[in-house]
Structures are given as C-alpha cells and as structure tokens.
Amino acid sequence: MLETDVLIAGAGPAGLLLAAELALAGVRTTIVERLPERPPYCRGFNLNARALDLLARRGLAEGLVAEGHRVPHAPVTGLPGPLLLDGAATDHPFSLGIPQTRVEEVLEARALELGVEILRGHDLRSFTQSADDVAAVVHNGRFGRTVRARFLAGCDGSRSIVRKQAGIDFPGADARWYALLGDVECELPYGPSAGPDGRSVFVIPRPGYVRIVVREDDPPSDKNTPVTLERLQAQVDAVLGRHVELRAPRWLSRFGDAARLASRYRSGRVLLAGDAAHIHPPAGAIGVNVALDDAFNLGWKLAATVHGTAPEGLLDTYHEERHAAGSRILANTRAQVALEEAGEEPWADLMRRVAAHPAGNRALAEIITGLDACYEPGGHPWLGRLAPDVPLQVSGTETHLAALLHAGRPVLLDLTGSFAAWSAGMEVVAASSSSTSDIEAVLLRPDGHVAWVGTPGSGEAGLAAAVHRWVGDVPVPASA
Ligand SMILES: Cc1cc2nc3c(=O)[nH]c(=O)nc-3n(C[C@H](O)[C@H](O)[C@H](O)COP(=O)(O)OP(=O)(O)OC[C@H]3O[C@@H](n4cnc5c(N)ncnc54)[C@H](O)[C@@H]3O)c2cc1C
Known part of the structure; x- marks a missing residue:
C-alpha cells in the first residue's frame, strides 16, 4: 500500500x-x-x-x-x-x-x-x-x-x-471524418499537394522527416485498428492520383474531429x-x-x-x-x-x-x-485576467511582475506602500512601477490572474472579500 x-x-x-x-x-x-x-x-x-x-x-x-x-x-x-x-x-x-x-x-x-x-x-x-x-x-x-x-x-x-x-x-459530437497521419520520408513538397479531384495531402516539415496528413476514405469500424504504411501509401496515392513513395515510417496514426x-x-x-x-x-x-x-x-x-x-x-x-x-x-x-x-x-x-x-x-x-481568458469579467481591465508582466522596482532592484509569482503563492502587489498590514496568507510586495499609473494595489492569485484591483480613491474596498474568496480565512487588518 x-x-x-x-x-x-x-x-x-x-x-x-x-x-x-x-x-x-x-x-x-x-x-x-x-x-x-x-x-x-x-x-x-x-x-x-x-x-x-x-x-x-x-x-x-x-x-x-x-x-x-x-x-x-x-x-x-x-x-x-x-x-x-x-x-x-x-x-x-x-x-x-x-x-x-x-x-x-x-x-x-x-x-x-x-x-x-x-x-x-x-x-x-x-x-x-x-x-x-x-x-x-x-x-x-x-x-x-x-x-x-x-x-x-x-x-x-x-x-x-x-x-x-x-x-x-x-x-459531444462524434467524429464526422478521420485522417491518417504518418511521420515518414518522401519527396512531396511542404504544404498541400492537390490531386486531380481537388483533395489534398498535407506535408508538414519536421526535424529529419515530414508529417503527412490525409483524410481517410472508408475508415475501419474499429478506429483503433493500427494504421499500416501500406494503408497510408494507398490513401496518399488515391488522393494524388499517382504514386509517391513513403519511406522510413516513424509513427503512423489516425485522428478524427470528435468534440x-x-x-x-x-x-x-x-x-x-x-x-x-x-x-x-x-x-x-x-x-x-x-x-x-x-x-x-x-x-x-x-x-x-x-x-x-x-x-x-x-x-x-x-x-x-x-x-x-x-x-x-x-x-x-x-x-x-x-x-x-x-x-x-x-x-x-x-x-x-x-x-x-x-x-x-x-x-x-x-x-x-485563450489569451482573452478572463475569470471575473467587468470592472478594471486587469480584473480576472492574467496580470501583464510589467517591469517593477522592488527594494531598489529591477524586476518584473511574473517573477513575484515564482513561489506559487498569492501576492498583494502594493504600489503605494500602504498595504503592509495585509500579510496574512500572502506575500505583500511593496514596489513601484512606471506602467501602472491607475493602480494602487493588485491581489494576484498564485496563477497570476487578478483577484482584486485597488485604484486611486478606492482604498481597500473589496480587498477583504477578495482575500476571503481566493486566499482563505486569514485575519484582515482592522483598517479594512
Ligand atoms: C497527431 C497529433 C498532433 C498534435 N499536435 C498538437 C500541437 O501541435 N499542439 C498542441 O498543443 N497539441 C497537439 N496535439 C494534442 C496534444 O498532444 C494533447 O492534447 C496533449 O498531449 C494532452 O495532454 P494530456 O496531458 O491531457 O494527455 P496525454 O498527453 O495524452 O497524456 C496522458 C497520459 O496518461 C497515460 N495514461 C492513460 N491511461 C492511463 C492509466 N490508466 N494509468 C496510467 N497512465 C495512463 C498515457 O500513457 C499518457 O502518457 C496533437 C495531438 C495529436 C494526436
């Protein structure tokens, strides 16, 4: 055990x-x-x-x-x-x-x-x-x-x-089509090669070989049936309407468009x-x-x-x-x-x-x-999004926001020096930044997504709720 x-x-x-x-x-x-x-x-x-x-x-x-x-x-x-x-x-x-x-x-x-x-x-x-x-x-x-x-x-x-x-x-949806994939060597040029009826074989460059992708006619009822070089060769030749030799197979597979x-x-x-x-x-x-x-x-x-x-x-x-x-x-x-x-x-x-x-x-x-990922839509443009990796000065040293997250802990980025009391359960990092003039403080989840933004005049409003929601039941300063 x-x-x-x-x-x-x-x-x-x-x-x-x-x-x-x-x-x-x-x-x-x-x-x-x-x-x-x-x-x-x-x-x-x-x-x-x-x-x-x-x-x-x-x-x-x-x-x-x-x-x-x-x-x-x-x-x-x-x-x-x-x-x-x-x-x-x-x-x-x-x-x-x-x-x-x-x-x-x-x-x-x-x-x-x-x-x-x-x-x-x-x-x-x-x-x-x-x-x-x-x-x-x-x-x-x-x-x-x-x-x-x-x-x-x-x-x-x-x-x-x-x-x-x-x-x-x-x-979800079953696959409507299947394609054969072969990591092989051959003389086809990179990109699509069209056959006489307009169908194509795609050739993708790979280190020392190429990856061939071609839609499969009549896939077997058992889609786990192993793909052979002969099967791929026959499909490529059928689409191109001529024989182009495929050699040295490294990997042969089949995939579909199921979702x-x-x-x-x-x-x-x-x-x-x-x-x-x-x-x-x-x-x-x-x-x-x-x-x-x-x-x-x-x-x-x-x-x-x-x-x-x-x-x-x-x-x-x-x-x-x-x-x-x-x-x-x-x-x-x-x-x-x-x-x-x-x-x-x-x-x-x-x-x-x-x-x-x-x-x-x-x-x-x-x-x-997926760069548009926003887990808390609305409010400040940073809220819910991955905070950008802005340059920062921390204790006189040049650094950047992503580096504050290397330890995988929640971080309260304090750009006014007035949030030091919030240290329970998270790192409070006092910093200055020339690229965040409308922000006084940011609560960063360990994954870098923004849980709370303090703007000029907003003070600490909402910070205690964000801490309780994302960090835990930690003591909050009496000022909050
Ligand atoms: C031909 C092809 C090309 C692709 N190209 C790209 C691409 O260019 N870019 C891209 O982003 N994605 C690509 N993908 C998709 C990508 O490979 C997968 O989405 C990715 O590997 C998923 O990662 P995963 O960790 O979820 O699963 P997997 O990488 O599939 O890992 C699952 C692991 O679990 C193991 N496992 C399964 N069952 C058990 C069990 N019972 N006990 C123990 N271990 C088990 C398996 O052996 C496997 O190692 C491609 C996929 C294919 C098939």
Whole structure:
C-alpha cells in the first residue's frame, strides 16, 4: 500500500505540470504512468502565447523560449492568412516551435526536482472514493497494489479511465471524418499537394522527416485498428492520383474531429484535466496548451484544499473556470473546421474579412490562443485576467511582475506602500512601477490572474472579500 496526498494518473503535459505545481506547494504527489518510457514519436510541436505566459509565472518559459523557434503568429485553420500576435494581450507575442516531448522532459525534471514520485509502467485500473480518500488499484504488469490518496487527478488522456470510472459523462459530437497521419520520408513538397479531384495531402516539415496528413476514405469500424504504411501509401496515392513513395515510417496514426467535454471536471475527490476533460478537432494546435492551462488553474486550488487552507468553494471554481474555457475551445476549434469547409458561404466570407482587419485579426488571435481568458469579467481591465508582466522596482532592484509569482503563492502587489498590514496568507510586495499609473494595489492569485484591483480613491474596498474568496480565512487588518 502506498499513501500520498494526490495521485495523478498520466504523465503527459497536464499530469506533469499539475504534479510540479502541487509539489511546489508542499503537497506529496505521486504520478502513475502506464507507459514504461516516453514514446519515441512526438504529437504536438508548439507552445502558444498563453501557455508561455503561464509558464513564465513559474520561471519556466525562458529556457524553453531559448531552445525553440519563434513564429510571430498563432496557428489557425480555415483562414487564408496568419493571425498576428503583434500587439496582442501577451508577454510572448509569438508561438514557440518546440516538440511536446521536450516540454514534457522539462516539466518532468521540474516535478522530480520538487520531490514528485513518478511510477512509470504503472497502469491505474480502478478506484473507489469515500468521504475521506480515494483508493486506486495500480498494476505494473506483474502485480497490483493499492494507492491511497486524498485526491485523484485524471490526467490520463482522451480515453480516461478516471473519467469513466468516476461516472462523469462525456457529451459531444462524434467524429464526422478521420485522417491518417504518418511521420515518414518522401519527396512531396511542404504544404498541400492537390490531386486531380481537388483533395489534398498535407506535408508538414519536421526535424529529419515530414508529417503527412490525409483524410481517410472508408475508415475501419474499429478506429483503433493500427494504421499500416501500406494503408497510408494507398490513401496518399488515391488522393494524388499517382504514386509517391513513403519511406522510413516513424509513427503512423489516425485522428478524427470528435468534440466532447466532460460534464463535470470534479466529482468529489476526483478531478479531470487536459484531454481527459475535453477532446476537440485538431485546429489551432491547442491541446498541449489547454492541458497546461487546466493544470495551472487546478494546482494551487488543490494544494490549498489538501493543506486545509482553501476558502469554501475554491476547488469548485476549477470546474467553473476551466469547464467554461473548455466549452469555448470546443466552439473555437469546431468553428475553424467549419470555416475550412465553408467555401463561398457568406458567413465565411465575413469571417475572412474580420480576419483581414487588423483589430479583428488580433481579436481572433487572442480568442483562439485563450489569451482573452478572463475569470471575473467587468470592472478594471486587469480584473480576472492574467496580470501583464510589467517591469517593477522592488527594494531598489529591477524586476518584473511574473517573477513575484515564482513561489506559487498569492501576492498583494502594493504600489503605494500602504498595504503592509495585509500579510496574512500572502506575500505583500511593496514596489513601484512606471506602467501602472491607475493602480494602487493588485491581489494576484498564485496563477497570476487578478483577484482584486485597488485604484486611486478606492482604498481597500473589496480587498477583504477578495482575500476571503481566493486566499482563505486569514485575519484582515482592522483598517479594512
Ligand atoms: C497527431 C497529433 C498532433 C498534435 N499536435 C498538437 C500541437 O501541435 N499542439 C498542441 O498543443 N497539441 C497537439 N496535439 C494534442 C496534444 O498532444 C494533447 O492534447 C496533449 O498531449 C494532452 O495532454 P494530456 O496531458 O491531457 O494527455 P496525454 O498527453 O495524452 O497524456 C496522458 C497520459 O496518461 C497515460 N495514461 C492513460 N491511461 C492511463 C492509466 N490508466 N494509468 C496510467 N497512465 C495512463 C498515457 O500513457 C499518457 O502518457 C496533437 C495531438 C495529436 C494526436
């Protein structure tokens, strides 16, 4: 029997970042991962501006940015031109080309460094939950054992056993089409190659090989049927109307445009994050990024709940905030596919004209990347949003806002030197800034989203309520 505070099923981007966030907050965390080692192929190849902004709140973006290559726009499907990020609400106005496997390596190293236990080759088979804990049966191929934890996080991908066994519905739309994917070598040029009937084979450059994507005619009734090189070759030749040899297959797979969203992200002591909570068409290259967003939102809330310091209802705000975000992601990705298929439909023409307009182009870039995330709409423009990484002076030293969040604690940024008494349960950082003239103080949640803004003349109004809502039942100064 193994005991831990939080058991995480799955060491993908969601599981690894969640584990690192929990361990940063001092929570005993164990990951069980079915695969004995990371697969040799790589699914995703990008981090978007929103994910980079979040990772920067823990000091994790800089190293990745130095390794990857920057593209000044957001990936999008169905529009003729790019969505530019110049001027968008982000500290990272670019997409970063970097293999998902590399992102996972970096997150895994951080999780291990912070003390997370990662059990590879361990399959979570079943679990039961009681009022006090969760007991999961985990199998390593030779024998099973029970892991008892206070919470279980299902970060176990789209076919999540955790989601199914928790009885959480996964409503949505079945796939209308399937595509074959092959990481191979061939002589086709990068980009779309059209065949005689207008259908195309897409060729995406990858390091040392290419990724071929082609819609599949007559997919098998069992979509888990392995894809063979012969099958892919026949489909490519059928679409192109000629033979183009595909060689040296590294990874062959099939995907569709199904869109489903878990009806609940929490069921008692069980939580879902990443693909376990949502699947969507492959438009906008968003899956890794949303998985990280979910984990970042959940980590600090679950940690406070485990420590017993969480305000009433804090953990439920994870479902409220990220289920709504998931719903928007399904809508955005489905809209992109619809746009791609719309041809000369009048609404599609309107969308293309919006995208051609600089303000419309930027708005679409922010929506599709999730940069428009706002958990408390209304009020000051910063409220509910990720606070921008403005430069600050703290104790005579130049720093910036994101650096204040590296420890993963709530921060009261005090720009007038009059909030020192509010130190219970959070860091109060007295600072000056030349770029925030209409702000006197900001309460930052550990994920960097703004819980309260004090403006000239507003004094401390509303701060006590925001502290009780996001930080906990801590003593507030008599002045409040
Ligand atoms: C071909 C392809 C291309 C993609 N390209 C991009 C892209 O360019 N950009 C992007 O952002 N996203 C992309 N994605 C999506 C992205 O890969 C996923 O959205 C992302 O990996 C989701 O992360 P996750 O942590 O939620 O789940 P996963 O990465 O799927 O991780 C889940 C983990 O759980 C493990 N697991 C499952 N069941 C169990 C169990 N019972 N016990 C223990 N472990 C278990 C699995 O082995 C796996 O390691 C792509 C996906 C595909 C298929």
